Amino acid sequence: MSMLPLLLDRVCFAVNGKTIIDNISAEIADGPRTVILGPNGAGKSVLMRLCHGLFAPTSGSISWRGTNGGRRRHAMVFQRPVMLRRSALANVAYALKLAGVSPRERVLRARDVLEAVGLASVAERPARVLSGGEQQKLALARAWALGPEVLFLDEPTANLDPGATREVESLIGQIRAGGTKIVMTTHNLGQAKRLGDEILFLNQGRLVERTPVDQFFIKPASAEADAFIRGELLWN
Amino acid sequence: MNEIWVALSEAGRLIGGLDVKLTEIVFLSLRVSLTAVLVASALGLPLGAAIAVGRFPGRQALIVTLNALMGLPPVVVGLLVYLMLSRAGPLGQFGILFTPAAMVVAQTILILPIVAALSRQVIEDAWQEYREQLRSLGAGPLTSAVTLLWDTRFSLVTIVLAGFGRAAAEVGAVMIVGGNIDGVTRVMTTAIALETSKGDLPLALGLGIILITLVLALNAAAYWVKEAAQRRYG
Numbered sequence: 001m002s003m004l005p006l007l008l009d010r011v012c013f014a015v016n017g018k019t020i021i022d023n024i025s026a027e028i029a030d031g032p033r034t035v036i037l038g039p040n041g042a043g044k045s046v047l048m049r050l051c052h053g054l055f056a057p058t059s060g061s062i063s064w065r066g067t068n069g070g071r072r073r074h075a076m077v078f079q080r081p082v083m084l085r086r087s088a089l090a091n092v093a094y095a096l097k098l099a100g101v102s103p104r105e106r107v108l109r110a111r112d113v114l115e116a117v118g119l120a121s122v123a124e125r126p127a128r129v130l131s132g133g134e135q136q137k138l139a140l141a142r143a144w145a146l147g148p149e150v151l152f153l154d155e156p157t158a159n160l161d162p163g164a165t166r167e168v169e170s171l172i173g174q175i176r177a178g179g180t181k182i183v184m185t186t187h188n189l190g191q192a193k194r195l196g197d198e199i200l201f202l203n204q205g206r207l208v209e210r211t212p213v214d215q216f217f218i219k220p221a222s223a224e225a226d227a228f229i230r231g232e233l234l235w236n
Numbered sequence: 237m238n239e240i241w242v243a244l245s246e247a248g249r250l251i252g253g254l255d256v257k258l259t260e261i262v263f264l265s266l267r268v269s270l271t272a273v274l275v276a277s278a279l280g281l282p283l284g285a286a287i288a289v290g291r292f293p294g295r296q297a298l299i300v301t302l303n304a305l306m307g308l309p310p311v312v313v314g315l316l317v318y319l320m321l322s323r324a325g326p327l328g329q330f331g332i333l334f335t336p337a338a339m340v341v342a343q344t345i346l347i348l349p350i351v352a353a354l355s356r357q358v359i360e361d362a363w364q365e366y367r368e369q370l371r372s373l374g375a376g377p378l379t380s381a382v383t384l385l386w387d388t389r390f391s392l393v394t395i396v397l398a399g400f401g402r403a404a405a406e407v408g409a410v411m412i413v414g415g416n417i418d419g420v421t422r423v424m425t426t427a428i429a430l431e432t433s434k435g436d437l438p439l440a441l442g443l444g445i446i447l448i449t450l451v452l453a454l455n456a457a458a459y460w461v462k463e464a465a466q467r468r469y470g
Contacts, residue, residue, distance in 0.1 A: 082366050086387075129468075
């Protein structure tokens with residue numbers, strides 16, 4: 001019983017008359033890891049927030065076409081994780097509390113997930129004094145603990161050094177191996193290659209092309225993607 | 237100059253000897269102002285959080301009003317509470333005018349806007365940062381407000397202490413609604429005003445020293461709490 005596919009039907013989003021998402025239609029299905037790729041300002045993060053339900057489309061519709069088990073079964077990790085002023089463990093437990101998990105089970109599940117992401121040793125430490133990499137892993141753990149069917153990741157390694165990036169990427173692989181559908185944005189070609197199965201290429205709010213990852217990097221369908229890959233400036 | 241030294245040494249003796257009259261006044265001051273700050277915080281902190289997180293018509297007007305009320309002149313608050321509580325007033329039947337209860341009411345009204353307006357500011361700043369994360373986790377407005385109150389607790393301590401400082405140091409409101417009755421409603425500030433005009437400088441000075449020490453200690457505590465928390469929790 002999957003809530004997927006996610007159907008975007010002629011989705012537009014504008015703020016103060018400025019179009020940010022321009023008529024995007026797509027179906028995001030269970031299975032492949034979906035990477036939303038594009039230059040800064042292409043609308044990647046906004047598209048993801050629309051999918052996650054943080055914004056409502058100005059026009060068009062976004063709908064989960066599968067069987068929805070009542071509760072929202074998708075979670076999101078932000079580029080800059082927001083940690084509450086409490087311990088790492090309590091941050092995970094807080095998310096579980098909002099998801100309606102009983103107090104006893106909250107702590108057990110929080111400990112399990114911290115163990116799984118390698119943060120068991122800092123479980124009792126205040127979350128805000130952890131390093132950037134640890135905080136991002138904690139953000140992933142917090143989202144993962146909810147047992148989401150779909151996990152949205154917005155530039156999950158944009159602020160991290162290479163070592164932390166490697167750890168976060170391997171953690172994403174672990175979450176994916178557990179059966180969670182991954183949808184992530186990035187502007188990093190290497191990361192798209194490593195973590196993606198299919199690429200949704202966005203530019204100036206439009207979905208320019210959608211291509212399997214191996215094909216995308218060898219022979220993209222659009223001139224814009226080709227130019228982006230070759231490192232050309234896209235915004236006029 | 238000599239007179240001041242005599243008064244100062246006499247004040248020191250009163251404090252050192254835990255003079256009965258002096259301690260009585262100090263304790264009444266603390267009792268009244270602590271109760272007021274407790275009530276004002278119980279009302280003002282949730283109010284501040286609600287205004288920070290909520291979106292409703294008249295919100296901006298309410299914020300402006302609260303900010304303006306932070307500067308309420310104590311004598312005016314005293315006058316208004318006096319009118320409400322006096323025998324002919326709408327709340328006259330309770331007969332609490334010229335009692336510590338009336339002083340608590342007046343000081344609560346005086347510092348409620350301070351607690352509410354400053355906490356609204358602090359919580360709204362945090363809300364900007366937390367908003368998407370909390371919504372993503374499924375927190376509604378009420379849960380968000382409670383979460384933000386807890387997460388900004390160290391800044392809120394400073395605000396509550398500022399409110400207490402204001403209450404303990406004001407003289408106008410308690411003078412009018414308390415009446416400065418010896419042994420009943422005489423607090424530090426009203427006693428200082430009275431003793432000074434009577435020329436009993438040692439008692440006035442002694443109380444002044446205690447009041448300043450108290451305010452200083454409070455500010456030191458507020459600073460220390462915030463610093464320690466920042467280091468510990470980030």
